[in-house]
Amino acid sequence: MTDLTVKVPRLPTRIDRELSTIIESCGGMFILKDDHSSNTIGLFRTLQTRFDMHVKYANQVFYRDKPRDIEYGFLSKTVINAFAYSSPLQEKDPFDFIGINVGVIYTLLGIFNKMLSHSSILPDIGNPNIEKVEQSHLSDLVTDVIGKNIHIEQPLCPVRAGYASLLQQTALDFLFFHELTHLLNGHVDYRRSKMQFDTILEMMKTDKFIDDMMVNQTLEIDADCGSIHSTIAHAFRLKDMFSSKNNFNDNAQYESMKKAYGCGYSSIRLVSIAVYILFRICGPSRWYSTMQATKSHPFAPIRSWFSSCTLYEVFKTVPAYRYNELNFSREHILHVNDAENAVSMILNKQNADNIFLEIINNPDSLQYLKSFKTTWKTIRPKLEKFKRGGILAQ
Numbered sequence: 001m002t003d004l005t006v007k008v009p010r011l012p013t014r015i016d017r018e019l020s021t022i023i024e025s026c027g028g029m030f031i032l033k034d035d036h037s038s039n040t041i042g043l044f045r046t047l048q049t050r051f052d053m054h055v056k057y058a059n060q061v062f063y064r065d066k067p068r069d070i071e072y073g074f075l076s077k078t079v080i081n082a083f084a085y086s087s088p089l090q091e092k093d094p095f096d097f098i099g100i101n102v103g104v105i106y107t108l109l110g111i112f113n114k115m116l117s118h119s120s121i122l123p124d125i126g127n128p129n130i131e132k133v134e135q136s137h138l139s140d141l142v143t144d145v146i147g148k149n150i151h152i153e154q155p156l157c158p159v160r161a162g163y164a165s166l167l168q169q170t171a172l173d174f175l176f177f178h179e180l181t182h183l184l185n186g187h188v189d190y191r192r193s194k195m196q197f198d199t200i201l202e203m204m205k206t207d208k209f210i211d212d213m214m215v216n217q218t219l220e221i222d223a224d225c226g227s228i229h230s231t232i233a234h235a236f237r238l239k240d241m242f243s244s245k246n247n248f249n250d251n252a253q254y255e256s257m258k259k260a261y262g263c264g265y266s267s268i269r270l271v272s273i274a275v276y277i278l279f280r281i282c283g284p285s286r287w288y289s290t291m292q293a294t295k296s297h298p299f300a301p302i303r304s305w306f307s308s309c310t311l312y313e314v315f316k317t318v319p320a321y322r323y324n325e326l327n328f329s330r331e332h333i334l335h336v337n338d339a340e341n342a343v344s345m346i347l348n349k350q351n352a353d354n355i356f357l358e359i360i361n362n363p364d365s366l367q368y369l370k371s372f373k374t375t376w377k378t379i380r381p382k383l384e385k386f387k388r389g390g391i392l393a394q
């Protein structure tokens with residue numbers, strides 16, 4: 001039952017002076033005005049319920065060694081970005097904070113709405129034949145639909161519109177868990193102790209200090225690996241929610257939930273596509289070692305590769321999932337390539353890149369993947385004293 005008295009979006013209860021400056025630089029906390037539509041209020045209420053669930057889960061399952069408050073909040077900036085903040089190391093009553101720009105929410109929904117408005121993208125969802133292809137085109141993969149004043153309509157089929165919104169929520173789950181992993185595994189405290197940085201930001205930056213960029217990219221990969229596991233675990237847990245049609249207000253909502261969470265295959269497709277599109281908005285589909293070396297974040301093919309390897313290991317070693325790792329591996333490659341194809345279709349490009357061939361066919365990439373492992377081995381012991389719980393990857 002939804003409590004209608006809960007303020008949406010709720011403001012964080014703990015903000016220190018340092019965090020307050022960061023929030024100001026992101027345009028301040030996002031507050032809904034009275035003239036916002038019921039759809040917008042519903043969207044934030046849904047996200048709030050989802051993120052509250054993640055915080056509760058993190059407190060119970062992850063934050064076992066260093067329990068502390070985990071706060072989150074939506075910031076007003078319309079360009080996509082998110083950050084992880086941790087209060088200063090000497091703080092007596094420490095807290096963690098996850099900030100998400102409101103622009104991520106609208107940009108993701110905009111791009112997924114465009115995708116599902118194209119009748120050839122995910123044609124087994126709802127009725128694609130009623131969609132208008134001209135409604136699905138974008139001139140580029142935008143990072144700010146509000147700032148660029150891009151008008152985006154929902155897909156015409158309500159099941160497809162519902163699925164677009166579930167893709168958005170899944171990509172946001174991933175982003176939330178990605179920030180949470182930066183905090184949980186001590187990345188933020190480590191960066192603070194080394195370089196006086198108080199936050200980890202998500203939009204890709206360029207820097208000439210290549211060593212530092214390699215450390216940064218390695219922490220990003222670790223955050224992705226922790227997050228992909230949590231995101232798929234959450235999707236598998238949601239399977240039980242639609243055991244009865246009676247839990248839903250309308251049939252379209254039930255049908256889109258079934259397509260998203262109906263079985264292991266559905267959940268893996270949902271997560272693979274949602275997460276890949278997020279990677280893709282944040283970085284290019286082609287991979288070049290020289291370009292990559294000066295960037296704060298790995299490019300989409302590398303991030304996708306590591307997420308895939310993580311889930312392969314999870315399905316191989318955690319019997320609770322009852323999902324065959326070889327089936328997963330085959331299906332995941334297809335879903336990621338479908339997602340890149342979908343990007344090409346909405347951008348009106350002739351050919352799509354094959355994401356995994358970007359890695360396999362590139363002589364530099366094996367060396368590059370090895371250098372992540374070497375960097376991780378040097379950072380891992382330094383993270384031990386900062387982590388909030390759990391076991392760091394080997």
Ligand SMILES: [Zn+2]
Binds near residue numbers: 178200201220223
């Ligand atoms: Zn990150």
